[in-house]
Amino acid sequence: MRVTVAVVNTCSSLGIGLAGFGTVGSGVWNTLERNGDLITGRTGGRIALHIAKILVRDPAKARATTSEVPADMFTTEWRALVEDPAVDIVVELIGGTTDAFDIVAAALRANKPVVTGNKALLAERGVELFAISREHQTPIHFEAAVAGGIPIIRTVQDSFIGNRIQSFSGIINGTSNFILGRMAEAGLSFQAALAEAQANGYAEADPTLDVNGWDAAHKAILLATLAYGFPIDASAIHVSGIEQVRPADIAFANNLGYVIKLLAVIREHPDHAVEIRVQPSFIAKSHILAAVHGVFNAVAVHGDAAGESLFYGRGAGQDPTASSVVADLVEAARSLGQVGGHRGFLPYRAAGQLLPVGQTSTAYYVRFDVTDRPGVIAEIARVLADHRIGISGTHSPVNPANPDAEFVDMVFLLHTCPFGQLQTALAEIETLDCVNSPPVVFRIEALT
Amino acid sequence: MRVTVAVVNTCSSLGIGLAGFGTVGSGVWNTLERNGDLITGRTGGRIALHIAKILVRDPAKARATTSEVPADMFTTEWRALVEDPAVDIVVELIGGTTDAFDIVAAALRANKPVVTGNKALLAERGVELFAISREHQTPIHFEAAVAGGIPIIRTVQDSFIGNRIQSFSGIINGTSNFILGRMAEAGLSFQAALAEAQANGYAEADPTLDVNGWDAAHKAILLATLAYGFPIDASAIHVSGIEQVRPADIAFANNLGYVIKLLAVIREHPDHAVEIRVQPSFIAKSHILAAVHGVFNAVAVHGDAAGESLFYGRGAGQDPTASSVVADLVEAARSLGQVGGHRGFLPYRAAGQLLPVGQTSTAYYVRFDVTDRPGVIAEIARVLADHRIGISGTHSPVNPANPDAEFVDMVFLLHTCPFGQLQTALAEIETLDCVNSPPVVFRIEALT
Numbered sequence: 001m002r003v004t005v006a007v008v009n010t011c012s013s014l015g016i017g018l019a020g021f022g023t024v025g026s027g028v029w030n031t032l033e034r035n036g037d038l039i040t041g042r043t044g045g046r047i048a049l050h051i052a053k054i055l056v057r058d059p060a061k062a063r064a065t066t067s068e069v070p071a072d073m074f075t076t077e078w079r080a081l082v083e084d085p086a087v088d089i090v091v092e093l094i095g096g097t098t099d100a101f102d103i104v105a106a107a108l109r110a111n112k113p114v115v116t117g118n119k120a121l122l123a124e125r126g127v128e129l130f131a132i133s134r135e136h137q138t139p140i141h142f143e144a145a146v147a148g149g150i151p152i153i154r155t156v157q158d159s160f161i162g163n164r165i166q167s168f169s170g171i172i173n174g175t176s177n178f179i180l181g182r183m184a185e186a187g188l189s190f191q192a193a194l195a196e197a198q199a200n201g202y203a204e205a206d207p208t209l210d211v212n213g214w215d216a217a218h219k220a221i222l223l224a225t226l227a228y229g230f231p232i233d234a235s236a237i238h239v240s241g242i243e244q245v246r247p248a249d250i251a252f253a254n255n256l257g258y259v260i261k262l263l264a265v266i267r268e269h270p271d272h273a274v275e276i277r278v279q280p281s282f283i284a285k286s287h288i289l290a291a292v293h294g295v296f297n298a299v300a301v302h303g304d305a306a307g308e309s310l311f312y313g314r315g316a317g318q319d320p321t322a323s324s325v326v327a328d329l330v331e332a333a334r335s336l337g338q339v340g341g342h343r344g345f346l347p348y349r350a351a352g353q354l355l356p357v358g359q360t361s362t363a364y365y366v367r368f369d370v371t372d373r374p375g376v377i378a379e380i381a382r383v384l385a386d387h388r389i390g391i392s393g394t395h396s397p398v399n400p401a402n403p404d405a406e407f408v409d410m411v412f413l414l415h416t417c418p419f420g421q422l423q424t425a426l427a428e429i430e431t432l433d434c435v436n437s438p439p440v441v442f443r444i445e446a447l448t
Numbered sequence: 449m450r451v452t453v454a455v456v457n458t459c460s461s462l463g464i465g466l467a468g469f470g471t472v473g474s475g476v477w478n479t480l481e482r483n484g485d486l487i488t489g490r491t492g493g494r495i496a497l498h499i500a501k502i503l504v505r506d507p508a509k510a511r512a513t514t515s516e517v518p519a520d521m522f523t524t525e526w527r528a529l530v531e532d533p534a535v536d537i538v539v540e541l542i543g544g545t546t547d548a549f550d551i552v553a554a555a556l557r558a559n560k561p562v563v564t565g566n567k568a569l570l571a572e573r574g575v576e577l578f579a580i581s582r583e584h585q586t587p588i589h590f591e592a593a594v595a596g597g598i599p600i601i602r603t604v605q606d607s608f609i610g611n612r613i614q615s616f617s618g619i620i621n622g623t624s625n626f627i628l629g630r631m632a633e634a635g636l637s638f639q640a641a642l643a644e645a646q647a648n649g650y651a652e653a654d655p656t657l658d659v660n661g662w663d664a665a666h667k668a669i670l671l672a673t674l675a676y677g678f679p680i681d682a683s684a685i686h687v688s689g690i691e692q693v694r695p696a697d698i699a700f701a702n703n704l705g706y707v708i709k710l711l712a713v714i715r716e717h718p719d720h721a722v723e724i725r726v727q728p729s730f731i732a733k734s735h736i737l738a739a740v741h742g743v744f745n746a747v748a749v750h751g752d753a754a755g756e757s758l759f760y761g762r763g764a765g766q767d768p769t770a771s772s773v774v775a776d777l778v779e780a781a782r783s784l785g786q787v788g789g790h791r792g793f794l795p796y797r798a799a800g801q802l803l804p805v806g807q808t809s810t811a812y813y814v815r816f817d818v819t820d821r822p823g824v825i826a827e828i829a830r831v832l833a834d835h836r837i838g839i840s841g842t843h844s845p846v847n848p849a850n851p852d853a854e855f856v857d858m859v860f861l862l863h864t865c866p867f868g869q870l871q872t873a874l875a876e877i878e879t880l881d882c883v884n885s886p887p888v889v890f891r892i893e894a895l896t
Contacts, residue, residue: 306761
C-alpha cells in the first residue's frame with residue numbers, strides 16, 4: 001500500500017523518489033503528510049505530490065516519521081529509485097560528492113528534475129551537473145542547500161533577477177554562530193562550546209566543515225554563482241574558520257563595540273571582479289547581523305534596485321530544510337509542464353473565518369484624559385475590576401510646565417484580556433464625570 | 449523608434465504596456481534599461497522585455513528617466529494600451545480602484561498577464577479581479593503591492609507553500625515608521641514629524657491612508673489572502689493609525705522597555721479563525737522588529753515548517769518597487785508559456801573574474817604570540833610601517849593569573865589595507881625572534 005500524502009484533485013499526483021531518509025528526508029515525509037492537501041489547495045488543485053520510493057542503506061532501521069513508511073517503498077539500490085517509472089522527481093539527500101553525483105546525473109539524464117540540499121556537491125561539482133542539466137533541459141533546485149528554511153536562493157534567482165547584486169554579507173553556518181555565541185555569553189573556550197553544540201545536536205560528530213568555514217564557503221559559492229553566473233573555483237576562495245577564536249578575542253572585540261561572527265562576504269567590485277571570502281570578522285554591535293544569535297542564519301543582500309535587504313531564519317534543522325525541499329518540489333512539478341508556469345489563482349477557497357476583533361487578546365496601554373481630583377484612579381479601577389480586567393500599573397505623568405493642571409493624562413497598563421471586554425469597560429468609563437474624552441488604546445504585543 | 453531595453457537573443461522580446469508613468473513607472477523603465485541584458489543573460493537568453501506603450505495623462509510632461517522616452521510610445525487612452533497587439537503584459541501603476549480596475553479587468557480578459565503594485569485595488573476589489581483572472585487563466589502578479597522591494601509575496605506564495613502560516617507580524621508602512629521614529633528620536637509631535645516626512649518625500653501630500661493604518665491594512669489583507677486563501681472583507685478588519693500617538697506615550701513605552709510601532713498582526717488560531725489587525729503597538733526593545741528604523745519595512749513570518757523568519761528591506765521608493773515589478777514581469781513572461789516553467793540553467797556565462805584574496809581590503813585585528821620583553825611593539829610596528837600599514841591601536845591583555853608570563857598575546861588593530869600587503873608584512877614579522885607562532889588574523893568589516 002502506498003501512502004498518498006496529498007489529495008488528488010484535478011491533477012495526477014507526481015511521484016517523488018527520496019534518495020536518503022535521514023533527518024531532512026523524514027522531514028519531507030512529515031511535511032507532505034501534514035500539509036500535502038494545503039499545497040494542492042494553494043495550487044488550485046493543480047499540484048499533488050506523493051512519495052513513491054525511498055533509497056536507504058538499511059530498510060529495517062527504525063524511522064522517526066509521523067506515520068509508518070510501507071516497507072516496499074524502500075530500496076537499497078539507487079538505480080531502482082531513479083529508473084522507477086513511478087518516480088517523476090528525484091530528491092537527493094544522501095550528501096557527499098560521489099554517489100550523490102551519480103544519482104543527480106542519472107536523474108537529469110532521465111529528464112527527472114532534481115531537488116537537492118547538497119551544497120558541497122553543487123559547489124564542488126556543480127559545473128558538471130549544471131552542464132548535464134542544461135543538456136537535458138531538466139532543472140536542479142537547491143533552495144535547501146543554503147540557509148535551511150530561508151528562501152535566499154529563490155530570492156536571488158527570481159525576486160532580484162532585475163538587480164545587479166552589489167554584495168552579500170551572510171551568517172550562513174549555524175553551528176559556528178552557536179559556538180561563537182556560547183563563547184561570548186558564557187566565556188567558554190572553543191572546545192567547550194563545540195562540545196556543547198554537539199551535545200545539543202547543533203554540530204555533527206565530525207564538525208570539521210562547519211568550524212573550518214567550508215560549509216559556509218560552499219554556500220557562498222552557490223550564492224555567487226547565482227548572482228554572477230560564472231563557474232567559481234572553490235580553491236580560489238579565501239576561507240578560514242573559527243578554530244582560532246579565543247574568549248579573549250571576543251572580550252577585546254566587545255570592548256571596542258564589536259561582536260565576532262563567521263561572516264561570508266561576497267562583493268562585486270566596480271571592475272566586475274568578485275570578492276568571495278569566509279572569515280571570523282568583527283562586526284559593529286549596532287549592525288543588524290550582530291543580532292543574529294544561536295543557530296539562526298541571516299543574509300544581507302544589497303541590490304542596485306532593491307537596496308539593502310535582510311533575510312533571517314532557521315538555517316538548518318529537519319522542518320526548515322524540509323520547507324525548502326517541499327517548495328522546490330512544487331517548483332519542480334511546475335517545471336514538468338503539467339501545470340503551466342503560473343501560480344494558483346487567489347482566493348483558492350470560498351470562505352474562511354475571521355476572528356472578530358472583540359475576541360483578539362493582548363495586554364493594553366490605555367491613556368485617559370481626566371480631570372485631576374482625588375478618587376479618579378479608584379473610579380476607573382472599579383469599572384475595570386467590575387469587568388474583570390487586571391491592572392499591571394497606572395501612571396499620571398506630571399506636566400512640569402503646569403504641575404497643577406486641571407486636566408491630565410492618566411495611563412493604565414492592563415493585563416491581557418479580549419478586546420471586546422476592554423471596549424465594554426471603556427464605554428462605561430467614558431460615562432464617568434472625571435473622564436473628558438474617549439480613551440486612547442495601544443496594544444502591548446507579546447511577540448515571540 | 450522603439451527603445452528595446454534588452455538584447456534579444458534566442459527569444460522574441462515581450463512587449464510591456466505601462467499604465468502609469470510616475471515614480472515607479474520611471475523606475476521600471478530605468479531598471480529595464482540598466483539591467484535588461486542581465487535579465488536576458490540570467491534566463492539563459494530565454495526572456496527579453498521591452499516597454500512598448502505607456503499610458504499617461506499628459507504626454508508633454510517632463511520625465512525623470514535615464515534615457516528619453518520616444519513621444520510615440522505614449523497614449524492617453526487606456527484601451528489603446530491594453531488592446532495594442534505589441535503589448536503582451538500590462539503593468540498597472542495608476543493607483544485607485546476605478547480606472548485601475550477597468551484596466552486590469554480588460555487586460556485579463558485579453559489574456560494579458562497583469563503586474564500591479566496597487567494594494568488598495570486588490571484588497572478592496574481583489575475578489576472580483578481574481579475571479580476574472582481564474583476565468584481567463586491569466587495571472588495577476590503583485591509583489592510590488594506589499595513591502596516594496598522585499599519579496600514577501602513570492603516567499604509566502606512559493607517558498608512557504610509547504611507551510612501552514614501561523615502568524616505574520618509586520619512593519620509594512622514606512623511613512624508611519626519614519627514618523628514614529630522621529631517622534632522617538634527628536635521628541636517631535638505627530639504633526640511636526642509628519643511635516644518632516646512630507647518634506648523628505650516619505651509621505652504623500654495626502655498622507656491619510658499611511659497614517660490611519662489603511663495602507664498597512666490593505667497589505668495585511670493581501671498577506672492573509674495568500675496564507676489562508678479565502679476572500680477577506682476589508683470592513684471586518686480592526687485598523688487604527690498613529691494619529692493619536694504622543695511623545696509622552698513613546699517616552700512612557702521607552703521607560704518600560706518598549707518601542708511603539710504601527711504593527712500589522714495576522715494570526716491563525718487553533719480553530720482556524722484568522723485574526724487580522726493593524727494598530728500602534730508596544731513591542732519589546734529586544735525584539736528584532738524594534739530595530740526596524742526609518743522607512744524600512746520588515747515582516748516576521750512564522751510557518752509550521754520554516755519556523756521563525758524575518759524579511760527586511762526597503763518598503764517603498766522608486767527602485768525597490770521597480771525591482772519587484774521587474775521580477776513579476778519575468779514571472780509573467782514565464783506564465784506566457786514561451787519559456788517553460790523553469791529558470792535558466794547555471795552557470796549562465798562562461799567566465800568571470802574572481803578578485804584575488806590579496807587584493808581584498810578591510811581593517812584587521814591581528815593577535816601575535818610574543819615573548820614579553822621591551823621593544824616587542826617597536827619591532828612589530830617597524831615592520832608594519834615598512835609595509836605602509838597603519839596601526840589604530842595595540843593591546844596586550846595581562847593575564848591576571850600570571851602577570852609575569854614570558855609568552856603573552858599582543859593584539860594590533862590595523863587600518864584598512866589589501867590582505868596581500870598584510871600577508872607580506874606578517875610573513876616578515878613571523879621571522880622576528882620575539883614572535884613565537886603564526887599570527888591570527890580576523891577581519892574588521894565595515895558593513896553598511
